[in-house]
Amino acid sequence: xxxxxxxxxxxGQAERRRRMRLxxxxxxxxxxxxxxxxxxxxxxxxxxxxxxxLVTLRxxxxxxxxxxxxxxxxxxxxxxxxEGRRGYGYTLAEVPGHSEAAALLDALAEHPLxxxxxxxxxxxxxxxxxxxxxxxxxxxGETKVEFFTLKRGEDD
Amino acid sequence: xxxxxxxxxxxxxAAHEKLSQKRRGNPRLPELEVGQIKEQLYLSxxxxxxxxSLYAPRLAALAVKQAAGDLVEAVFLLRAARGTYPSFxxxxxxxxxxxxxxxxxxxxxxxxxxxxxxxxxxxxxHRLLDFDLEELKDRKVSAGNERKxxxxxxxxxxxxxxxxxxxxxxxRPKKRLSPADALLLEDILEGEEDxxxxxxxxxxxTQSFPMERSRRLQTLARADEGFLLSLAYSTQRGFGSxxxxxxxxxxxxxxxxxxxxxxxxxxxxGEIEITECETVNQFMGAGDGPKFTRGYSLLLGNxxxxxxxxxxxDRSLRADExxxxxxxxAQDQEFVLAHGDSVEASGFVSHxxxxxxxxxxxxxxxxxxxxxxxxxxxxxPENENIPLASGKERPAERxxxxxxxxxxxLRGAE
Numbered sequence: 001x002x003x004x005x006x007x008x009x010x011x012g013q014a015e016r017r018r019r020m021r022l023x024x025x026x027x028x029x030x031x032x033x034x035x036x037x038x039x040x041x042x043x044x045x046x047x048x049x050x051x052x053x054l055v056t057l058r059x060x061x062x063x064x065x066x067x068x069x070x071x072x073x074x075x076x077x078x079x080x081x082x083e084g085r086r087g088y089g090y091t092l093a094e095v096p097g098h099s100e101a102a103a104l105l106d107a108l109a110e111h112p113l114x115x116x117x118x119x120x121x122x123x124x125x126x127x128x129x130x131x132x133x134x135x136x137x138x139x140x141g142e143t144k145v146e147f148f149t150l151k152r153g154e155d156d
Numbered sequence: 157x158x159x160x161x162x163x164x165x166x167x168x169x170a171a172h173e174k175l176s177q178k179r180r181g182n183p184r185l186p187e188l189e190v191g192q193i194k195e196q197l198y199l200s201x202x203x204x205x206x207x208x209s210l211y212a213p214r215l216a217a218l219a220v221k222q223a224a225g226d227l228v229e230a231v232f233l234l235r236a237a238r239g240t241y242p243s244f245x246x247x248x249x250x251x252x253x254x255x256x257x258x259x260x261x262x263x264x265x266x267x268x269x270x271x272x273x274x275x276x277x278x279x280x281x282h283r284l285l286d287f288d289l290e291e292l293k294d295r296k297v298s299a300g301n302e303r304k305x306x307x308x309x310x311x312x313x314x315x316x317x318x319x320x321x322x323x324x325x326x327x328r329p330k331k332r333l334s335p336a337d338a339l340l341l342e343d344i345l346e347g348e349e350d351x352x353x354x355x356x357x358x359x360x361x362t363q364s365f366p367m368e369r370s371r372r373l374q375t376l377a378r379a380d381e382g383f384l385l386s387l388a389y390s391t392q393r394g395f396g397s398x399x400x401x402x403x404x405x406x407x408x409x410x411x412x413x414x415x416x417x418x419x420x421x422x423x424x425x426g427e428i429e430i431t432e433c434e435t436v437n438q439f440m441g442a443g444d445g446p447k448f449t450r451g452y453s454l455l456l457g458n459x460x461x462x463x464x465x466x467x468x469x470d471r472s473l474r475a476d477e478x479x480x481x482x483x484x485x486a487q488d489q490e491f492v493l494a495h496g497d498s499v500e501a502s503g504f505v506s507h508x509x510x511x512x513x514x515x516x517x518x519x520x521x522x523x524x525x526x527x528x529x530x531x532x533x534x535x536x537p538e539n540e541n542i543p544l545a546s547g548k549e550r551p552a553e554r555x556x557x558x559x560x561x562x563x564x565x566l567r568g569a570e
Contacts, residue, residue: 013421021424025411053244055414055425057211058355059454061369062348062434063252063334067355068370070377071205071456073412074212075244075425090416092426094214133256140258143274 012110016088019109019118022125023102024091030128031101034121038114041082044107048079050100052093078103085110179224193217202429202457203227207498208234209359209378211428211456228380228498235499248413248422252432252454253332255408259460262335263402264436269333275407277460335403336434336450345436345448365490372473372493376466377455379496384465387486391472395484398471400435400451407431407458431455433463437471440478449478 023031035041054072061068076099078089087107089099108114109122180187194201194217204216208231216234223229259275262268274280339345355370367375376384391397410430413422432454439446451471453463468486475487485491495501 017423024424024426053242055244056246058247058249060249062450062452065348066351066353067249068373069355069357070454071209073428090423090425140273140275144271
């Protein structure tokens with residue numbers, strides 16, 4: 001573990017969680033477009049090539065009770081290093097290249113030359129995600145009903 | 157007993173070629189795309205994912221295509237694929253109180269806090285064939301332009317975002333009040349506390365009975381929908397009724413969090429669709445008065461009928477725990493849990509189609525011997541319908557002789 005890596009783990013944990021979540025929840029194509037927009041980036045070393053594996057999902061009985069396993073989800077993982085900065089990509093394995101793009105962005109976010117650009121990009125992603133969720137919630141909201149019972153003519 | 161046989165490779169190859177032609181259908185019609193199946197047959201995809209126990213919509217859609225729409229076969233394909241991946245570990249518990257809902261209904265509380273959200277549902281439809289669907293409505297819309305269905309986006313990336321969107325904080329998901337909360341406040345519903353047990357995992361342990369609830373719920377989550385539906389129905393018809401009410405049914409997207417070993421803290425890997433159902437059922441008399449009991453299920457994908465069936469069966473299977481009289485198969489753990497997996501069930505039933513020639517030969521010679529013994533004792537056969545073969549060639553033998561090469565291939569198979 002490099003010194004930078006250690007710092008990242010200790011100091012930037014919350015920030016890393018935040019951006020990894022955004023990379024995982026965003027459209028892979030958006031991440032890839034952004035990466036190609038950066039032009040030439042320092043050559044990454046692949047510590048773990050993109051590969052797929054299972055994460056067993058857990059739920060709670062009744063939503064709040066004891067744990068149980070629901071089933072597996074197919075996840076993709078990539079770990080890279082760019083000039084000593086590690087980047088981790090953990091995403092669903094739906095779209096090839098997703099975890100790789102996420103790992104590259106995660107590494108660049110630790111890199112002094114790119115830190116600021118990536119920070120701005122993650123803010124954009126956050127906005128996009130919020131907008132998308134808002135739109136979906138509105139669409140779903142159109143089907144909200146208020147049931148009412150009919151008075152049946154009986155005396156109260 | 158099953159004895160392996162050899163031969164028939166050429167015929168098998170030709171049969172597989174035939175299958176791929178048949179699956180393609182009329183070549184003048186366009187071929188189905190996996191993406192179309194994933195988007196437009198999403199309930200097939202959901203069912204296959206739940207029963208294969210693998211959330212991977214693209215692969216599930218591929219399985220549906222490959223299986224030519226045979227969902228049990230598609231489940232088999234996806235379950236087999238699942239076996240080829242390494243395990244990365246276990247997720248954090250899904251917080252289903254934060255599910256981004258596409259549907260949420262309650263049959264017990266009309267004034268549900270947060271409201272009842274119907275979402276895309278077949279409920280209240282007339283079940284009349286809609287001949288409008290025979291026409292392709294959006295034939296002219298280019299692929300990049302169509303409006304994407306909410307919640308299942310796999311896109312080219314163009315998303316219209318309002319320009320004035322200043323960086324606001326993402327709205328913190330509110331803690332929703334659930335119908336169970338209302339009953340819990342009044343202390344008339346059994347509680348559901350985290351007892352801190354490490355859940356069993358049926359993927360790694362041999363099935364044994366009695367099975368504790370964590371493994372039961374996992375088994376139900378991957379069980380065949382038809383099997384669970386029939387069992388649930390059987391309880392309603394009197395084979396061990398549990399008097400269920402649908403307290404809450406939810407479908408939506410939940411963020412899956414997982415702690416990679418190299419990071420040591422949980423990260424969100426993505427959003428998955430889940431269906432969750434809770435029933436409230438008739439009472440258990442505890443020390444502090446009667447309380448409603450609960451049935452529960454949580455499944456991968458959009459599987460409402462199965463979720464309700466599984467919750468009813470979960471409750472039935474608690475018969476021993478709640479000291480109930482067992483009156484039906486749905487209350488019998490081994491009956492339910494050992495027979496619900498469609499991969500196991502169809503495997504064992506379908507293997508009967510494989511050659512059992514040697515097996516059957518043994519039975520044939522046995523029955524002939526039995527009959528010979530009877531004949532020699534000159535007894536009258538009990539069943540007059542079976543003619544006694546008097547030295548003539550038996551019909552079964554004739555059938556065998558027609559297929560001489562097959563018999564050849566059997567030699568030495570024993």
